Amino acid sequence: MVRKFIRNVFLLTGVALFSAACGAAAPAEEPAPPIAAAPEESAADAPEMQRIVPMMSMPEATPTETPLPPLPLPTPLATPPPFENWDAPPTYPGDSTPGIFFRLKYDPRIWALTEDQFGQPALGHRQILYCVIAPATGRGMPLTVRVEHDLRTLGAIDYEISAAYESDALKFVTYVGGDLDLYTGFQITFDENAEDCLLDAETVLATLASIPESEAATIP
Numbered sequence: 001m002v003r004k005f006i007r008n009v010f011l012l013t014g015v016a017l018f019s020a021a022c023g024a025a026a027p028a029e030e031p032a033p034p035i036a037a038a039p040e041e042s043a044a045d046a047p048e049m050q051r052i053v054p055m056m057s058m059p060e061a062t063p064t065e066t067p068l069p070p071l072p073l074p075t076p077l078a079t080p081p082p083f084e085n086w087d088a089p090p091t092y093p094g095d096s097t098p099g100i101f102f103r104l105k106y107d108p109r110i111w112a113l114t115e116d117q118f119g120q121p122a123l124g125h126r127q128i129l130y131c132v133i134a135p136a137t138g139r140g141m142p143l144t145v146r147v148e149h150d151l152r153t154l155g156a157i158d159y160e161i162s163a164a165y166e167s168d169a170l171k172f173v174t175y176v177g178g179d180l181d182l183y184t185g186f187q188i189t190f191d192e193n194a195e196d197c198l199l200d201a202e203t204v205l206a207t208l209a210s211i212p213e214s215e216a217a218t219i220p
Helices: 002-022 194-205
Strands: 084-088 100-106 111-115 121-125 132-135 145-154 157-166 169-178 184-189 209-212
Touching: 084 121, 100 194, 121 194, 132 194, 145 169, 169 194, 184 194
Parallel strands: none
Antiparallel strands: 084 100, 100 209, 111 121, 121 132, 132 184, 145 157, 157 169, 169 184
């Protein structure tokens, strides 16, 4: 009985020891070393970000011609005469007889005698703005101007006609002619309605005649 009790005590003690040995917790794993945080870059060390801005090309400014104001024209008479005279010295006095003036006849309902932008006598059209007949002499032309020449008879006068074009646009036309005692030139300028302006101007140029200076009317 006593032996059996002692044997049981040893048996229980062995079981307890065995259980303690088997149930012991496995050694804990060493914790992984903490990951070192990357040092923050200061604002001074941080690379500068480039800002891409779309560039817009500005249109190039093109020079534009500012038109001069229309010539001031005198008020027409209530009952104008059928024709008035424009008398003036020729523009080529060396090719004309001394003491000879030119005379043009014009309809005062269509034209008015005035002064151009240079203070010289000229005829301004009453209905077509910038349509002007002015005395003209030969002059050089810029390389950008193309000139076409023609010969035509207006009335009793043979005219040498030169049409000046710039970028295929007709800019002005000159008429040079006369009789045995007179050689003079005129320039027709316009802004629009070139065809109508030239048609009315040629009606006036067809009346060209030479007169003695003593018969010339006084220019107002």
